[in-house]
Amino acid sequence: MAKSRRAVYPGSFDPLTMGHVDIACRAVRLFDELIVAVYDTPNKALLFNTQERVALAKEALRDVPNIRVDSFRGLTVDYARSVGAQVLVRGLRATSDFELEFQWSLMNRKLSREIEVVCLVSSLRYIFTSSSNIKEVARLGGDVSGLVPPCVAQALAERFGRDDSAPPVPRYLAT
Ligand code: ADP
Numbered sequence: 694m695a696k697s698r699r700a701v702y703p704g705s706f707d708p709l710t711m712g713h714v715d716i717a718c719r720a721v722r723l724f725d726e727l728i729v730a731v732y733d734t735p736n737k738a739l740l741f742n743t744q745e746r747v748a749l750a751k752e753a754l755r756d757v758p759n760i761r762v763d764s765f766r767g768l769t770v771d772y773a774r775s776v777g778a779q780v781l782v783r784g785l786r787a788t789s790d791f792e793l794e795f796q797w798s799l800m801n802r803k804l805s806r807e808i809e810v811v812c813l814v815s816s817l818r819y820i821f822t823s824s825s826n827i828k829e830v831a832r833l834g835g836d837v838s839g840l841v842p843p844c845v846a847q848a849l850a851e852r853f854g855r856d857d858s859a860p861p862v863p864r865y866l867a868t
Pocket residue numbers: 703704705706707710711712713716735782783784785786790814815816819820821822823824
């Protein structure tokens with residue numbers, strides 16, 4: 694019987710964008726199962742906590758067969774091993790991603806010989822999309838529809854929703 698192939702797509706997903714959805718959908722065509730693995734403690738400031746990032750990814754990907762969403766802490770290779778996955782999936786947008794993904798691929802190979810990293814190239818539609826620029830545009834009131842799943846657009850609107858009738862209260866005055 695053919696071996697079942699499970700892959701892990703790790704990332705911060707803060708929040709999940711259509712660029713991530715595109716990579717996940719491409720990846721699941723290549724493997725029997727894809728685990729979208731939300732990294733608990735990335736070394737950057739987060740807008741959404743782990744529970745929120747997982748919930749948004751689950752909602753956005755719920756109709757895609759053979760994808761499940763999980764969260765993890767610690768080394769990605771250790772997580773992959775713990776779920777019986779041999780492959781890490783990453784997405785490449787432009788040359789700027791390549792350098793970092795290349796370094797991390799080699800580092801992960803050093804950490805675990807069993808794991809292979811597979812990089813998939815983004816759709817042209819999402820080549821300019823990142824969680825960071827989406828958050829910045831949403832924070833400034835710009836339209837991010839079409840670039841993020843509807844549940845993420847809603848979560849961003851709620852997070853950055855402003856009540857213009859009330860003047861902002863300086864933080865040091867708020868009790
Ligand atoms: P990380 O903090 O691990 O880089 P991200 O959530 O920012 O996590 O991204 C996870 C992966 O998805 C990375 O490999 C990143 O290059 C890729 N990715 C992010 N946005 C896009 C996009 N628009 N198109 C293709 N790949 C993307």
